[in-house]
Amino acid sequence: MGEHLETDEAVVLDVQQGNAEKFGIVMERYQAKLFRYGRKFLSDPENISDLVQDVFIKSYQAIQSFDTSQKFSSWIYRIAHNSFVNELKRKQKAPLRIFDFDTLLNHPVYEEEHSSEEQVAIKNMIDIGLNKLDPKYKEVLILHFIEDLAYKDISDVLRVPTSTVGVRIKRAKEALKKVCDITNI
């Protein structure tokens, strides 16, 4: 039981040093979270389950590249994010996004604090209007409001500047509000 109180990073350090069985703890901790994250991108539970298994395999294979001074959750979410987005693109046959102008310059940004009522309202709006949003807005909303990741951690997951995350969240909220207004929600 004691080992379950270890931080993710400590557990991963053990795995890196050869204690492969401890990877089971990592999987237990992230199975449900990643599955829930996958549901926001894909609808077929079987497919999500297969992808989550694939994420664990990829994570184990690349575990030596993880820097234990960083946050493990951002690292594994990054792998999961890529898997889900790639699957989504494959299914939608979406064009490849080569360059994003949001990442070009620094944007002044501050992390907004939301009251619990606001959080609930935004989560409800996300549940209803999410599928009508551009994927780049969709992903930041999920990571921030559903997965509770801070801007800095989202920046690590998406590999974009923190200021870009701020700008996208601001625009995503505006887009979501517009969708909800149009559909009278």
Place this chain on the structure above:
Amino acid sequence: MNHINNFTKENQNTEQKAKEHMLQVLDQIKKGKVTMTPRFYFTLRFTALIAVSVLLFIFSSFFFSFLFFALQASGYYFLFGFGLKGFTTLIILFPWSLFLIQVLLLALIEWLLKGFSFGYKTPLAYLILGIVGISMLLGLVVYLTPLHDDFESEAKHNNLPVLGGLYDHVRRPSHDHGIYNGTVIAISTSSIMVKIDDAGDVATDTLVVMDSAALQLSKQVSLGQGVFIAGEIDHEKFIPYGIHITFTPATPTQRPEFGSSSEEFSAQPTY
């Protein structure tokens, strides 16, 4: 009620499947079917980043220093002052192949940097401006050294492989684009004669500016002066769109006794 039962059943199935998947992964790890990629493989990316960075800065400092050197040696920087035509010619004469290599190296370094938090946390424009700024400074430092003079000298003796071609005509502006370095050898109200330095590929070594252009230029230049001149050929006449005096001799040269009629300067340039 049935709907709720189905939903609960689906959830139980999913949970069961997730557990099976976790056990499968652990089993594959135990059996050695899934293995960790060794750490050195990941450090290779970092090594590649360092190597490409070094290569980029070496190449960039060469690229910018060569630009400064070539602009100064050929006199092309005078084209900046020759209006739109001069600027267009400068764009045409730009070493685009070197620029393309520079852009490819920048794209490669940007891609490699994406794997590191420093790379993706810094906005792209700042990253590129930073690299280009540092490269220009390095280029300026290299330009102030005798490196390019030495390279040019080696190239003249065919001792500079690969880069030798860059220095072939670095001191002679492109005659194909109507740009010449020369010395004013005769002036009249209707024509001006310029003796072309290093005539090389032109049949005559004298350039003749006639008619109104000559009249205008005759007020600007005097005999013996070195000039950088750019123009176009129209009906076998050289029509300059820009001239810059590159040097004035210490002792002014006497105006030659050519008379004032244009017939005396009837020789047409052949290109």
